[in-house]
Amino acid sequence: MKPDVLIVGAGIVGSACAWELSQLGLRVLVIEDEAVGGGATAAGMGHLVVLDGSEAEFELSAASLRLWDQFVARMPEGVEYSRCGTLWVAADQEEMAEAQRKHNFCAAHGVRSEMLDPVQLAETEPNLCPGLAGGLVLPDDGILFAPVAAQWMIRDSKAELLRATVARLEGRRAILADGTVIEAGITVNAAGARAPHITPGIPVTPRKGQLVITDRYPGFIRHEIVELGYLKLAHAASGESVAFNVQPRKNGQVLVGSSRQHGVKTHEIDRHMLERMLRRAIEYLPALPQLAAIRCWTGLRPATPDGRALVGPWPAQPGMYLATGHEGLGITAATATGRLIADYVANRPPIFDATAFLPERCFHA
Amino acid sequence: MSAPFDITVVGAGPAGIAAAVTAVESGARVLLIDDNPRPGGQIWRGDWNSGREGDWLNRLAASHVQLETSTAAIDERILDKGRKLILATGARELFLPFPGWTLPGVTGVGGLQALIKGGFDVANKRIVLAGSGPLLLACASLAREKGASVMLVAEQSDSAHLRGFTASLWRHPGKLIEGARLGLSLLGSAYKTNCWVESAQGREHVESVQLRHAGRTWQERSVLLATGFGLVPNTELAALLGCHVEDGAVHVGDWQQTSRPSIYAAGELTGIGGVDKSIVEGRIAALAATGREAEARTLFSDRTTWREFAAGLLRTFAPRPEVLSLAAANTPICRCEDIPLSEVAAHGNWRDLKLATRCGMGFCQGRICGSITRALYGYGPNSPRPPAVPAPIQALLEEREL
Numbered sequence: 001m002k003p004d005v006l007i008v009g010a011g012i013v014g015s016a017c018a019w020e021l022s023q024l025g026l027r028v029l030v031i032e033d034e035a036v037g038g039g040a041t042a043a044g045m046g047h048l049v050v051l052d053g054s055e056a057e058f059e060l061s062a063a064s065l066r067l068w069d070q071f072v073a074r075m076p077e078g079v080e081y082s083r084c085g086t087l088w089v090a091a092d093q094e095e096m097a098e099a100q101r102k103h104n105f106c107a108a109h110g111v112r113s114e115m116l117d118p119v120q121l122a123e124t125e126p127n128l129c130p131g132l133a134g135g136l137v138l139p140d141d142g143i144l145f146a147p148v149a150a151q152w153m154i155r156d157s158k159a160e161l162l163r164a165t166v167a168r169l170e171g172r173r174a175i176l177a178d179g180t181v182i183e184a185g186i187t188v189n190a191a192g193a194r195a196p197h198i199t200p201g202i203p204v205t206p207r208k209g210q211l212v213i214t215d216r217y218p219g220f221i222r223h224e225i226v227e228l229g230y231l232k233l234a235h236a237a238s239g240e241s242v243a244f245n246v247q248p249r250k251n252g253q254v255l256v257g258s259s260r261q262h263g264v265k266t267h268e269i270d271r272h273m274l275e276r277m278l279r280r281a282i283e284y285l286p287a288l289p290q291l292a293a294i295r296c297w298t299g300l301r302p303a304t305p306d307g308r309a310l311v312g313p314w315p316a317q318p319g320m321y322l323a324t325g326h327e328g329l330g331i332t333a334a335t336a337t338g339r340l341i342a343d344y345v346a347n348r349p350p351i352f353d354a355t356a357f358l359p360e361r362c363f364h365a
Numbered sequence: 366m367s368a369p370f371d372i373t374v375v376g377a378g379p380a381g382i383a384a385a386v387t388a389v390e391s392g393a394r395v396l397l398i399d400d401n402p403r404p405g406g407q408i409w410r411g412d413w414n415s416g417r418e419g420d421w422l423n424r425l426a427a428s429h430v431q432l433e434t435s436t437a438a439i440d441e442r443i444l445d446k447g448r449k450l451i452l453a454t455g456a457r458e459l460f461l462p463f464p465g466w467t468l469p470g471v472t473g474v475g476g477l478q479a480l481i482k483g484g485f486d487v488a489n490k491r492i493v494l495a496g497s498g499p500l501l502l503a504c505a506s507l508a509r510e511k512g513a514s515v516m517l518v519a520e521q522s523d524s525a526h527l528r529g530f531t532a533s534l535w536r537h538p539g540k541l542i543e544g545a546r547l548g549l550s551l552l553g554s555a556y557k558t559n560c561w562v563e564s565a566q567g568r569e570h571v572e573s574v575q576l577r578h579a580g581r582t583w584q585e586r587s588v589l590l591a592t593g594f595g596l597v598p599n600t601e602l603a604a605l606l607g608c609h610v611e612d613g614a615v616h617v618g619d620w621q622q623t624s625r626p627s628i629y630a631a632g633e634l635t636g637i638g639g640v641d642k643s644i645v646e647g648r649i650a651a652l653a654a655t656g657r658e659a660e661a662r663t664l665f666s667d668r669t670t671w672r673e674f675a676a677g678l679l680r681t682f683a684p685r686p687e688v689l690s691l692a693a694a695n696t697p698i699c700r701c702e703d704i705p706l707s708e709v710a711a712h713g714n715w716r717d718l719k720l721a722t723r724c725g726m727g728f729c730q731g732r733i734c735g736s737i738t739r740a741l742y743g744y745g746p747n748s749p750r751p752p753a754v755p756a757p758i759q760a761l762l763e764e765r766e767l
């Protein structure tokens with residue numbers, strides 16, 4: 001029987017789409033050629049974070065976090081959700097002013113946040129280096145292990161999962177690598193950084209990131225700690241950057257990030273970037289060099305030229321929707337993305353005004 | 366960057382020492398590194414002056430080999446140290462899970478041996494050894510020598526297999542075998558074939574061990590249980606460097622060369638075979654790497670002998686199906702992340718297993734649990750990433766100032 005919806009990609013985004021579309025009573029087929037949640041979703045840190053780079057980004061991340069709250073309540077323990085909060089650290093007065101701006105923004109938008117002076121900062125995170133200007137805590141941000149979340153969404157949705165490689169996705173049909181053609185009511189391209197491989201013309205390119213994980217050091221850090229310069233660095237449209245971003249896993253392991261490299265498609269560790277990233281982290285956490293590293297890995301974020309995700313109908317291919325291009329925020333933004341796609345398909349008012357993410361913008365740029 | 370050494374050898378066990386000494390005697394500049402404080406590998410560590418190991422260790426000490434101990438090779442930067450690389454990273458013990466295998470007091474036989482050599486007092490302690498292979502006997506005789514009460518050595522292999530193998534042993538006068546013979550004669554009735562451990566009991570520590578023999582089970586009071594089901598090559602570094610790994614061992618050609626140019630492998634890393642195979646392979650690798658192929662060729666027949674011996678060992682002591690199915694639903698498979706068999710069993714490949722359960726994502730990075738899943742289900746870790754062995758973050762940085 002012809003599925004109502006055919007989704008390519010069982011990353012966190014495709015899985016959230018599958019879940020939401022199934023709620024509409026549609027028959028959903030998900031095609032994935034690797035493990036469920038095995039792409040960028042397995043590589044990512046799984047930080048659920050409210051960002052305020054733009055009004056649109058804020059709406060997307062805040063709506064997502066509200067949805068995540070409902071999801072994690074139903075998910076198994078293996079999803080390792082922890083509401084550890086985000087601590088944005090300010091190195092100097094200029095960054096402290098940015099922390100204050102963020103604090104005001106949060107207050108105006110109903111998000112809890114708390115300013116920390118240097119003394120409070122040192123009490124909150126004793127392993128941070130001395131001499132920092134302060135920080136801002138967003139206590140409702142959290143972390144989770146995204147592959148397990150994706151697996152739960154696929155299971156709970158009762159969507160059919162097909163392990164196969166899609167060679168081309170065109171309008172309302174997918175052509176598999178072995179030549180099989182599968183027709184569907186609509187299709188969703190949620191293939192992450194590989195989205196343009198199957199549908200040429202989608203403006204998504206890989207942006208590589210590297211991470212290091214340590215042995216267990218419970219209490220070494222308590223929040224996901226991110227430097228305030230992060231967004232500035234992360235959104236630098238081209239080139240390479242590193243930023244201090246560390247996470248306390250529930251089991252005590254410390255996950256150390258992050259780096260960005262544009263246009264690199266391979267998964268090898270880049271020694272130069274790895275080293276820059278670690279040195280940046282050590283500036284903030286002087287005891288870090290003594291922690292035992294157990295594994296390094298990389299992942300490819302699906303990036304777009306304007307830094308905004310592509311969520312909605314893809315005008316070049318009638319019958320196809322895009323749910324990709326979330327770059328470094330896809331785990332956070334998966335839930336609202338899935339809801340938005342379902343809203344569009346069901347023709348109901350979207351969960352928030354997400355015009356900024358509509359793919360049609362690519363045609364009048 | 367011009368390489369400061371002609372040859373880098375990783376691993377200062379018998380294979381690595383034989384390789385380093387042979388290479389330096391050919392006039393090469395040689396760097397030998399090992400992550401332990403002392404050279405010697407699994408069997409010679411700490412034993413400086415006895416017999417054949419004394420010879421090799423003395424030759425090493427007298428040579429111009431530059432020895433760096435307490436140094437781990439963790440990633441591809443090892444390639445910058447020398448023009449050619451010989452990997453001799455050895456093997457670790459294979460653990461097979463049974464109810465109680467993670468209780469304190471349960472160790473590997475090699476682990477117990479190392480503990481005893483390191484001064485751990487076993488005098489008057491009741492010990493059961495269970496598993497397979499000559500290492501059980503070597504460890505039992507060492508324990509007995511140090512005053513332990515060896516209650517039982519349970520060899521799971523069946524007696525017919527064993528008789529055939531022991532009959533062929535006179536051709537292989539190795540130390541391991543001598544130890545085994547000695548052990549056997551000392552042990553008498555405390556040695557049982559067709560016998561294996563089913564579980565270990567105890568509240569905070571092992572108190573008793575349940576064994577099975579000839580259709581009968583019973584409990585043996587014991588405070589230590591050492592198990593040994595064989596060894597697993599340490600292939601992580603080789604795999605990380607892109608060397609072809611097949612059936613859990615590094616694949617090598619006649620000259621001990623791997624699939625990567627200028628990288629050789631020797632010893633347990635290329636397939637479990639014991640100390641003599643390790644030495645001869647180390648020598649061949651070094652001779653080939655220093656352009657002395659003709660001499661290397663003269664060692665081929667020795668190597669064949671030891672490889673055949675190794676194959677015989679593996680056949681004789683291969684785990685029987687029963688010992689591969691001892692774990693109960695709640696028996697931990699991944700110790701680091703505490704994942705029981707019931708959660709592990711449902712997945713068809715390592716990646717799905719790992720992403721669904723976090724099995725293999727802890728400190729051991731699959732070195733222990735991945736070897737178990739390989740033995741039980743035929744799959745294990747397959748995406749090598751640095752560091753090859755856990756290392757301080759400091760070690761991931763270049764050696765310049767912080």
Ligand SMILES: Cc1cc2nc3c(=O)[nH]c(=O)nc-3n(C[C@H](O)[C@H](O)[C@H](O)COP(=O)(O)OP(=O)(O)OC[C@H]3O[C@@H](n4cnc5c(N)ncnc54)[C@H](O)[C@@H]3O)c2cc1C
Nearest residue numbers: 009011013039040041044045047166192209299330331332
């Ligand atoms: C180092 C790093 C850290 C990150 N940290 C965070 C974080 O803390 N918080 C956060 O919110 N985000 C983070 N991200 C970003 C996040 O991981 C991604 O945005 C998100 O995982 C993207 O999800 P996705 O489902 O779009 O893509 P993917 O997870 O890549 O899923 C796409 C799936 O499609 C499948 N696929 C592709 N092509 C085909 C085909 N032709 N046929 C069949 N199947 C196909 C792939 O196998 C894959 O499983 C991070 C990313 C990286 C790299």
Ligand SMILES: Cc1cc2nc3c(=O)[nH]c(=O)nc-3n(C[C@H](O)[C@H](O)[C@H](O)COP(=O)(O)OP(=O)(O)OC[C@H]3O[C@@H](n4cnc5c(N)ncnc54)[C@H](O)[C@@H]3O)c2cc1C
Nearest residue numbers: 376378379380399400406407437438455475541632633640
């Ligand atoms: C626990 C144990 C006990 C054993 N006891 C005996 C015994 O009593 N009698 C016997 O005949 N055989 C014993 N064996 C078998 C033993 O493996 C061989 O007999 C012999 O030691 C093999 O020599 P090798 O050089 O191949 O490897 P090994 O002796 O294992 O030497 C490899 C060396 O490389 C080092 N190394 C590994 N990776 C790295 C890295 N990335 N960087 C730096 N250094 C590294 C290791 O620490 C080790 O020192 C034992 C094996 C094990 C695992």
